[in-house]
Amino acid sequence: xxxxxxxxxxxxxxxxxxxxxxxxxxxxxxxxxxxxxxxxxxxxxxxxxxxxxxxxxxxxxxxxxxxxxxxxxxxxxxxxxxxxxxxxxxxxxxxxxxxxxxxxxxxxxxxxxxxxxxxxxxxxxxxxxxxxxxxxxxxxxxxxxxxxxxxxxxxxxxxxxxxxxxxxxxxxxxxxxxxxxxxxxxxxxxxxxxxxxxxxxxxxxxxxxxxxxxxxxxxxxxxxxxxxxxxxxxxxxxxxxxxxxxxxxxxxxxxxxxxxxxxxxxxxxxxxxxxxxxxxxxxxxxxxxxxxxxxxxxxxxxxxxxxxxxxxxxxxxxxxxxxxxxxxxxxxxxxxxxxxxxxxxxxxxxxxxxxxxxxxxxxxxxxxxxxxxxxxxxxxxxxxxxxxxxxxxx
Numbered sequence: 001x002x003x004x005x006x007x008x009x010x011x012x013x014x015x016x017x018x019x020x021x022x023x024x025x026x027x028x029x030x031x032x033x034x035x036x037x038x039x040x041x042x043x044x045x046x047x048x049x050x051x052x053x054x055x056x057x058x059x060x061x062x063x064x065x066x067x068x069x070x071x072x073x074x075x076x077x078x079x080x081x082x083x084x085x086x087x088x089x090x091x092x093x094x095x096x097x098x099x100x101x102x103x104x105x106x107x108x109x110x111x112x113x114x115x116x117x118x119x120x121x122x123x124x125x126x127x128x129x130x131x132x133x134x135x136x137x138x139x140x141x142x143x144x145x146x147x148x149x150x151x152x153x154x155x156x157x158x159x160x161x162x163x164x165x166x167x168x169x170x171x172x173x174x175x176x177x178x179x180x181x182x183x184x185x186x187x188x189x190x191x192x193x194x195x196x197x198x199x200x201x202x203x204x205x206x207x208x209x210x211x212x213x214x215x216x217x218x219x220x221x222x223x224x225x226x227x228x229x230x231x232x233x234x235x236x237x238x239x240x241x242x243x244x245x246x247x248x249x250x251x252x253x254x255x256x257x258x259x260x261x262x263x264x265x266x267x268x269x270x271x272x273x274x275x276x277x278x279x280x281x282x283x284x285x286x287x288x289x290x291x292x293x294x295x296x297x298x299x300x301x302x303x304x305x306x307x308x309x310x311x312x313x314x315x316x317x318x319x320x321x322x323x324x325x326x327x328x329x330x331x332x333x334x335x336x337x338x339x340x341x342x343x344x345x346x347x348x349x350x351x352x353x354x355x356x357x358x359x360x361x362x363x364x365x366x367x368x369x370x371x372x373x374x375x376x377x378x379x380x381x382x383x384x385x386x387x388x389x390x391x392x393x394x
Contacts, residue, residue: 006039008046019043034064038072045078053078060084100193114192136197140170141393144177144190144206149244149369151176154390156373157382161390164379169393173198183208184228184312191230204234205392209243210334212303213314214323221314237392240385241333245341245365247385248372249333252277254383259348262371263358276351281329284344288335289324295340302337338365 009020021028021039028039037060045053055078060069070092072082081099084090090098098114136142145151154174162169177186187206206225213221222236240250248255256274260267287295300320307315327335336344342364349362363371376382382390 006042008043034068037064038068041072041075045075055080057082060089108196136173136194137199138171139173139198139202141172142190142194142198142202142204143172143174143393144187144204145174146183146207146209146243147176150207150209153244153369153386157376157386157390158393160376161379161382161387165394167394172393184225187225187228188230191228195230200232202231202233204229204231206234206236207389207392208236208238210238210240211242212306212318212320212323213238214318214326215331215334216326217314217318217322221312224313237389242336243338245338245369246333246336247383248368249281249336249341249344250385251383252281257381258368258372259352261375262363263352263356263360265356269356272355273352276348278329280344280348280351281332284332284335284340285327285329288327295335295343298340298343299335299337341365341368 004023006021006023009022011018011020021043023031023035023039028036031039041055041057045055055075057072057080060072060082064072066086066088069084069086069089072080073092096113099111100114101111143154145154151174158169175190177183177190191204206229208225210218218238222238225236226234239247241247248258252274256270256277259265259273259277260269265273284295287293288299290296303320303323307318323334345363345365345368352358361367379387
């Protein structure tokens with residue numbers, strides 16, 4: 001462990017036998033406290049005769065350099081139990097050798113190693129999970145989202161939806177799985193780490209973006225994703241579009257309503273704006289099929305990135321044309337990546353300015369969401385697909 005030459009020497013003095021340890025021919029007492037701790041461990045192993053060596057080390061991180069801590073794992077011929085809060089040290093430990101001790105495990109009288117897939121959760125999210133342990137013990141629903149935008153959506157919309165319904169939602173735990181490229185691994189991680197903490201009756205709800213998954217293949221992907229979720233009560237829902245932002249084009253009548261509200265136009269202009277939106281939908285549904293068009297190129301670049309980064313089986317054989325075959329003017333939301341949605345909103349803005357004139361800036365994917373959050377006054381202002389998502393919690 002020390003990567004230095006050491007030697008134990010028995011010294012008889014005053015009718016007693018002492019043990020002297022030298023390191024590089026220097027007395028051990030001239031070394032630091034961390035060095036002395038390791039020396040104590042090895043001297044104990046060297047001079048103790050036992051049928052079974054079980055070594056307990058309490059927080060070696062208090063004095064030892066990380067380089068030396070991780071070498072403690074390699075001590076031969078002993079079973080080690082090491083207590084540590086050092087994430088760099090824990091990162092050197094295999095998944096199946098990590099023990100997470102909580103009150104529930106103590107009550108059971110049995111602590112078992114974390115199952116494969118839990119290590120990243122322990123290292124990256126443990127502080128947040130520990131802080132939510134009390135809530136998790138009584139949780140009724142666990143909602144797993146893709147990323148920041150999805151979590152913001154629930155944080156902004158739930159208070160409004162709750163107010164409109166006039167009742168409290170059940171005890172719900174909401175979290176996001178940053179880095180959707182490893183969705184299956186993270187579903188396994190969460191459900192494994194929460195096993196024994198959350199009630200068996202708790203329902204797990206996964207809400208994911210459609211991204212480039214063709215609508216016809218969603219049911220197969222859903223089954224695969226849920227297969228990694230170790231929970232008896234679970235379900236998965238796809239957004240009604242490429243992502244949460246694109247869902248605003250899933251319902252033309254609601255989108256027109258919000259465009260009228262943003263530009264301060266009267267309801268009498270509904271037919272004109274609806275005609276604009278429907279024409280743009282037809283245009284974009286056609287452009288995405290033309291290989292030389294910027295819309296096609298932008299969507300294809302997203303598809304190729306998904307195919308390269310995703311660890312899901314469907315992306316191994318999925319072809320871009322399979323996705324495009326299902327796109328028409330009624331499914332325009334499924335091609336609306338953030339850049340394409342921004343192009344769409346800019347083009348719509350130009351058409352509105354040409355007729356009505358305005359000093360307002362064109363909406364973008366993020367400002368569209370913000371305007372929506374800030375101006376909902378009744379439940380009728382909400383998209384049906386959004387009410388469906390929020391309703392999953394009740």
